[in-house]
Amino acid sequence: MVAWPLSLGIRPKPALTFLKRFAYSATAVFLAYLATQEAAVAGDKTVPVALQLLWTHQAIFGGYYVADRQGFYAAEGLNVRFRESAPDADLLSPVLDGTAQFGIAGAAELLIARERGKPVRAIATIFRRSPVVYVSKASLGITRPDDFRGRTIRVVTDPANFFAMMTHAGLARTDYRMVSLPSDPKLFAADAADVWLIYINGFAVTLERMGQKLNYIYPDDYGVHFYADTLFTTDTVIATQPDLVLRFLRASLKGWTGAVEDPALVGPFVRSYDPQADADLETQKMRATQALVNTGEDHIGWMREERWAQMAKVLKEQGALSGSLAVDDVFTMAFLRNIYEAGAAIQ
Template sequence: MPFALDRRSALKLGISATASWAISRTFGATTSAFAQEVRPLSFQLSWIKSIQYGGFFAGVDQGFFKKFNVDATFVSGGPNVDPIGNVASGQSQLGDRPIGPLIVARDKGIPIKVIATVFQKSPYSIISLAKTPIKSPQELKGKTIAVPTSARPLLLYMLSNSGLKADDVNIVPAAPDPTALVSGQIDGYCGYITNQGVMLKSRGVDIYAINTQDYGLPETTVTIYGREDFLAANKTLVVNFLKGAVQSHAWALAHPEDTAKLMVEKYGAPGLDYQAQLTEIKESKPYIEFGIAATHGLLALDVPLFDKMINVYRTAGIVKTDMKSADLCDASFIDLALST
């Protein structure tokens, strides 16, 4: 029970009102220090529960979030889920997305802010078969390339930067499964080397991949964001969540076998393959530890990089406003999490 001493009791004991106030403050602070409240926080994943989120679930399993008084729950995403809509409406307090949809959402006036990112460099690549490799954007000429509809403007931007015209390449919609590459229906597939690339490798398919960031399309993935008003009103909670997330991802990268096992046996969506999950987390490591993460710590924000990404989207005709990185990002949360 918290220590309480009202004015009447204090006077009976011969204690001044000022002294009783000081005692109450002292014991109140002590009680608070010993019984810090564990606060819930809901996190909306942009995709199903799999190894790309292994760092988060390792944190749940190892108690890293509870260590910082956060009861973190992670809500599954998927093809029929609107992750940004769920965060913007308050169904979840934080979420993750590749940076592209977040730039578009902010450009449209949705009041979200990026506060951290797991993948400092996107594994997004143009994947081809090793026997017929596409080794540069220039080699896309005359080829049939599958690309998600949302990424089409960015591919056109890259083509233009490489001296190609839109009609130099036959662009078709991409399915989630890259099987069409194996059957020869397409020459190249735009997807994640850590996801579709691993999918193909696990089937015994030899592939070749070029990373789109190396050709002028910088991107971050598992980019963490929240609604502005929630972030402003809950800074301590959000910083504590990020502290737990940093330690969680460090543990996961250091224990890939254990993390893959956790996802297959305990936390992941049904039907995950252990070997594929293990391969994916191992291949993800250099993308997570890339760039600013190597100097400032995991999940850090490279704010100037976000200005570059916004400019690419503006040049590609996707961003319509004069938005800058300061409008999109708030690095104070992860900076504080990494410094304390």
């Protein structure tokens, strides 16, 4: 059983010893200095790159912020710009039309888009464990999917994940009622829904910080294992600018390593992009993100074909895929292998 109560904090498997952490910190400072010097010399020779975020500025993008603010992108000769998104926005089009070279999307979304003929391809999965979790007030006594029967469920994202868990529990869509609600603590307190689908490193942190006593239900406990935030680009960018992809991914992985090792960096960095952000809250969110990124197996960003195949199988069972898709067309391991075999990313 997965058990990640936020009140205890989410802790990934330690990736570095104290001495390695010290070495990382020293390296980060040195690289930031070099990046500053290189940028001054290069002037306008740095390559402009846009990353399409899947939401507004917040800690779930912490590794990219660390890569930017610590100079890892600049050290690769890149000038990275972050493009915010909005609710219900099309996250793929900015990458497909060239407005952004890279984007972040759920793995399920990429599988569906690829089968529909869109030339998107994953280059790394940052959230190798899904942040999707179902919560309810502890006082309601809802502790497993079977308890959803006759309840009102707030579902606003990742419906394939939800339906797969319900199917596993033997519940039909007529056994519960779905509603769409904003992530509003007042609505949660007022019992606008009995069960809420939320992110464990997002709204869940806010609710616990407010003192709500919550029961958690994890899809992973019921056979549903989805990759979440996945870094992607297009076939064209991969074919025509492979060096750009390699440099961007290498710097991003260094940034995520830094964010996992020192989550206290992230809150202030979020404020540098959004002055209205609560730095302490964003740091808490980053702490809740650590175990999603550094799962204790493989490398940060690493992808497994069997996991992609399992997600495709679930999506086919839910009617979201026809089954004609070749799973290995959706992702490439070439850049991750290049980076980790060269020892370029700190793990």
